[in-house]
Amino acid sequence: ILRESEYIYRLFLFKERPFVRLPTDVYPVNYGLCLKPDLIDFTFEGKLEAVVEVTQATNQIVMNCADIDIITASFAPEGGEEINATGFNYQNEDEKVTLSFPSALQKGSGTLKIDFVGELNDKMKGFYRSKYATPAGEIRYAAVTQFEATDARRAFPCWDEPAIKATFDITLIVPKDRVALSNMNVIDRKPYPDDENLVEVKFATTPIMSTYLVAFVIGEYDFVESQSSDGVTVRVYTPIGKAEQGKFALEVATKTLPFYKDYFNVPYPLPKIDLIAIADFAAGAMENWGLVTYRETALLIDPKNSCSSSRQWVALVVGHELAHQWFGNLVTMEWWTHLWLNEGFASWIEYLCVDHCFPEYDIWTQFVSADYTRALDLDALDNSHPIEVNVGHPSEVDEIFDAISYSKGASVIRMLHNYIGDEDFRKGMNAYLLKFQHKNASTEDLWDCLEQASGKPIAAVMSSWTKQMGFPIIVVDQEQVIETDMTYALSCSVSLCAGFSLAPSLVCRTGEDCPSWMVPISICTSEDPACTKLKVLLDRPETSITLNNISPDQWVKINPGTVGFYRIQYSSSMLESLLPGIRDLTLQPVDRLGLQNDLFSLSRAGMISTVEVLKLMEAFVNEPNYTVWSDLSCNLGVLSSLLSHTDFHEEIQEFIRDLFTPIGLKLGWDSRQGEGHLDALLRGLVLGKLGKAGHKPTLEEARRRFKDHVEGKQILSADLRSPVYLTVLKHGDSTTLDTMLKLHKQADMQEEKNRIERVLGAISAPDLIQKVLNFALSEEVRPQDTVSVIGGVAGSSKHGRKAAWKFVKDNWEELHNRYQGGFLISRLIKVNAPPVASANMSVHFFESHHAPAAERTVQQCCENILLNAAWLKRDADDIHQYLLQRKAPPV
Numbered sequence: 001i002l003r004e005s006e007y008i009y010r011l012f013l014f015k016e017r018p019f020v021r022l023p024t025d026v027y028p029v030n031y032g033l034c035l036k037p038d039l040i041d042f043t044f045e046g047k048l049e050a051v052v053e054v055t056q057a058t059n060q061i062v063m064n065c066a067d068i069d070i071i072t073a074s075f076a077p078e079g080g081e082e083i084n085a086t087g088f089n090y091q092n093e094d095e096k097v098t099l100s101f102p103s104a105l106q107k108g109s110g111t112l113k114i115d116f117v118g119e120l121n122d123k124m125k126g127f128y129r130s131k132y133a134t135p136a137g138e139i140r141y142a143a144v145t146q147f148e149a150t151d152a153r154r155a156f157p158c159w160d161e162p163a164i165k166a167t168f169d170i171t172l173i174v175p176k177d178r179v180a181l182s183n184m185n186v187i188d189r190k191p192y193p194d195d196e197n198l199v200e201v202k203f204a205t206t207p208i209m210s211t212y213l214v215a216f217v218i219g220e221y222d223f224v225e226s227q228s229s230d231g232v233t234v235r236v237y238t239p240i241g242k243a244e245q246g247k248f249a250l251e252v253a254t255k256t257l258p259f260y261k262d263y264f265n266v267p268y269p270l271p272k273i274d275l276i277a278i279a280d281f282a283a284g285a286m287e288n289w290g291l292v293t294y295r296e297t298a299l300l301i302d303p304k305n306s307c308s309s310s311r312q313w314v315a316l317v318v319g320h321e322l323a324h325q326w327f328g329n330l331v332t333m334e335w336w337t338h339l340w341l342n343e344g345f346a347s348w349i350e351y352l353c354v355d356h357c358f359p360e361y362d363i364w365t366q367f368v369s370a371d372y373t374r375a376l377d378l379d380a381l382d383n384s385h386p387i388e389v390n391v392g393h394p395s396e397v398d399e400i401f402d403a404i405s406y407s408k409g410a411s412v413i414r415m416l417h418n419y420i421g422d423e424d425f426r427k428g429m430n431a432y433l434l435k436f437q438h439k440n441a442s443t444e445d446l447w448d449c450l451e452q453a454s455g456k457p458i459a460a461v462m463s464s465w466t467k468q469m470g471f472p473i474i475v476v477d478q479e480q481v482i483e484t485d486m487t488y489a490l491s492c493s494v495s496l497c498a499g500f501s502l503a504p505s506l507v508c509r510t511g512e513d514c515p516s517w518m519v520p521i522s523i524c525t526s527e528d529p530a531c532t533k534l535k536v537l538l539d540r541p542e543t544s545i546t547l548n549n550i551s552p553d554q555w556v557k558i559n560p561g562t563v564g565f566y567r568i569q570y571s572s573s574m575l576e577s578l579l580p581g582i583r584d585l586t587l588q589p590v591d592r593l594g595l596q597n598d599l600f601s602l603s604r605a606g607m608i609s610t611v612e613v614l615k616l617m618e619a620f621v622n623e624p625n626y627t628v629w630s631d632l633s634c635n636l637g638v639l640s641s642l643l644s645h646t647d648f649h650e651e652i653q654e655f656i657r658d659l660f661t662p663i664g665l666k667l668g669w670d671s672r673q674g675e676g677h678l679d680a681l682l683r684g685l686v687l688g689k690l691g692k693a694g695h696k697p698t699l700e701e702a703r704r705r706f707k708d709h710v711e712g713k714q715i716l717s718a719d720l721r722s723p724v725y726l727t728v729l730k731h732g733d734s735t736t737l738d739t740m741l742k743l744h745k746q747a748d749m750q751e752e753k754n755r756i757e758r759v760l761g762a763i764s765a766p767d768l769i770q771k772v773l774n775f776a777l778s779e780e781v782r783p784q785d786t787v788s789v790i791g792g793v794a795g796s797s798k799h800g801r802k803a804a805w806k807f808v809k810d811n812w813e814e815l816h817n818r819y820q821g822g823f824l825i826s827r828l829i830k831v832n833a834p835p836v837a838s839a840n841m842s843v844h845f846f847e848s849h850h851a852p853a854a855e856r857t858v859q860q861c862c863e864n865i866l867l868n869a870a871w872l873k874r875d876a877d878d879i880h881q882y883l884l885q886r887k888a889p890p891v
Helices: 002-011 243-264 308-324 336-357 363-379 404-420 422-436 443-454 458-466 572-583 589-604 610-622 626-643 649-667 677-692 696-711 718-730 734-746 750-762 766-776 783-794 798-810 812-819 823-832 852-887
Strands: 026-038 043-054 058-064 068-077 087-091 096-105 108-119 126-133 139-146 167-175 179-182 186-191 198-203 216-219 222-227 233-238 272-278 291-295 331-333 439-441 472-482 488-499 519-525 534-538 542-548 556-558 567-570
Touching: 026 058, 068 096, 126 216, 139 291, 167 179, 167 216, 179 198, 216 291, 222 243, 233 243, 243 272, 243 308, 243 336, 243 422, 272 308, 291 308, 308 336, 308 677, 308 718, 331 336, 331 422, 336 363, 336 404, 336 443, 363 404, 363 589, 363 626, 404 422, 404 443, 404 458, 404 519, 422 439, 422 443, 443 458, 472 519, 472 556, 472 572, 519 542, 534 542, 556 572, 567 572, 567 589, 572 589, 572 610, 589 610, 589 626, 589 852, 610 626, 610 649, 610 852, 626 649, 626 677, 626 852, 649 677, 649 852, 677 696, 677 718, 696 718, 718 734, 718 750, 734 750, 734 766, 750 766, 750 783, 766 783, 766 798, 783 798, 783 812, 783 823, 798 812, 798 823, 812 823, 823 852
Parallel strands: 026 167, 233 272, 272 291, 331 439, 472 567
Antiparallel strands: 026 043, 043 108, 058 096, 068 108, 087 096, 126 139, 139 216, 167 198, 179 216, 186 198, 222 233, 472 488, 488 542, 519 534, 519 556
16 A cells, blocks of 8 residues: 555646736726626626727737637727738637737727627536526526636636736626626616617626726526625625525624624725625625625524524635735735735634634634634645745635635634734724735735734744745753752753654754744643743744743643644643643643544654554543533544554544434434534534444434424424434445435435435445445535535445445546536545555546646645654554453452
8 A cells, every 4th residue: 555655646747837917018998898698508708898098009909708709809909990800719628819900000008899709508607597496486597707716717808917907898788578687786787789688787887906906797586685884885695585594594694794894993994895605606605796796605594593603604705805805905915925915814804703703612713623723734845835925827726725725824814813813903904905905915914014003023033934935843841940949840842843744754854954833832730721821932942941840740731722733742741730621621621632643643643652642532531621622523433543553443433423422412413402503513523433433322312303303293404404314324224325315305404315415425335335325426416515425435434435435436537527627626536535445445546537636636645645654554453452451350
């Protein structure tokens, strides 16, 4: 396994494709764009009248253009005669077109006119069609857009680069019974003279903006409306008959806009903002200026049938996309190299916003499990990448929409905010937004503004985190110093080791060019675990820190709040002193989580034994916190998956049952008076974990409640559906699966359909697994959700992983064509990479089946295969012995 997987791992070295950005001799000032989509034939006609500036004489204009046929093109200089283009040369691979003119276009202003036609595609990018059913069950199509990163060029010829900004005057010619929306408000709606069934809808001129933020939607929608406290009209558009499901997002949006206005001290610059649920949508959401598009599950909440985690998800996604209205839309990254600036910042501030709107969510603790640890895991791979990645060819852009740009970006912004302090951070953000509004900026521009506001060396500190991949491991030891008979001090030695890697053999040796970081270090003690006692900036490999008035029985914790982006390895004595803080809960929940997660990662890297982590996990028996349990559950899931390749998989299931049973008994099945959001999340997590691990009382109760639910006697609460569905399927038969598929067909709400789709793969029988995989590609599953159905199979069992991988290979052409090399193809590969593969898992497959937008993902998956194989070989026997000793009766 190791040798052949090593071959795959080295096979895919990330290659930058040659690429040249658009010439600067002609640039747009204003796009006058008229589009007429045909919702029956799935085509559209377009007319572009762009006011452009010619900066130097040229006889050609180079623009971006993809999947569009230009009919005619001409250029009219201001006050001069119109010149018809004599040729259109398409460079399909670079998605460009060169318009040739018989004579030179002279320096100055002019109007470029282009008539063109295109296809409303079914690839969920560009100007595309989205299938939906009317309340009466009739299948119809909407015409919608998704332009980020480089797909505006599929809707109209344009200068499709973020730094080439212009204003837009958009007109849509649409059926008169359809809703037509764009970035700005409607200023005119009149009958279309050539067809009485059509209307011409004209929108107000946009501010100066990038092409990837332009949007238009034509379809059938209801809406709910409100106004924010600062006078902005907010609408949430829903499928027909589901307006009530838009009310929660409306409430979040109307609270969020004033929050951001106050935080940035910059008003929202448009008169309105629309949030709209799109049936077929590849991403979670898209921040188009003034018209934010969402998957239905990221926007719609049914008061009776939506679970707590869905409400939280909607709040976070709304907070994320509305943050972009300032950070990304008002000030835009200069090029995709700085994508992280958009996404990392929005991924951080969405939590700040949700914490403001819903303090009961304890959302910052959840950030550590959802974003911080996820980023650490990916960034510990040799095939990670820096936060700032030089991007050239458009095919490279999709691949950096990953946990590094989003989650590591958010984590280092959080660390920076903590280092600067909120007041100076806000001051710097305001200066940045005012200086660069309606313009483009780079990472360095933000550092300059924050440095001026705080007086701290921001650029020097942060460049060590954004321009190189990876992160350090901080090695800590302590020594008690008696100062007098009555007072003690503690001397801590803190070492900044080379970058942490899950493959320690890859860490550089002494004398090599090792990466180095400037690391903000915080320290707290058991005297006040919530309060930082000391802060230092570690800018050299090793330092000694003295803490005064520390008694011998006090513990010392590095990185309180788990804010610094690094792993920590404590000396044995320091770790031992921290364990009581887990049992008696004196350590903060976020620090209990961080300690466990660090140790789990150290064990995967071979720096400590996995047995030590299992012993630590048993100390969490009194743990009440949802997020701590969530992280424990995730790590035990990784271990369970790894050990499915052994003959003692049942022993780790018993360990899981033993660990989760006390909290399961304490919570019970039904919510009690006074319980809140986090109790509901914890109950669902624990019951699902116990059910999947085969805990008999949980299984019996799940079957009873499922039967009552199906028969209509007692409908399951939304928070219990996922754990019950998972449990009965994991231990179910063909009848169970058929019942679940029937529930799926009957479900009117996409959230319920997705809930079922994610757990179908839990079924155990090989023939039923195949049935689920076939279902994934059926008309019953929306295109964007196929990936989660297949991923559910791959994540369920050893057999499921093999079957899912074979299915992906057998159906590669259809899947690759469906997602057109976008980020969903990367996700598909990621969720289907087994932890320990058969030797020929993908040796030949990816040699002959190229996926340019997923090359790095392939590398990362192959690296994980190597790491997991080594982990299993190294620790399997010790884990087995420990699990057997636990069961052995005391002598």
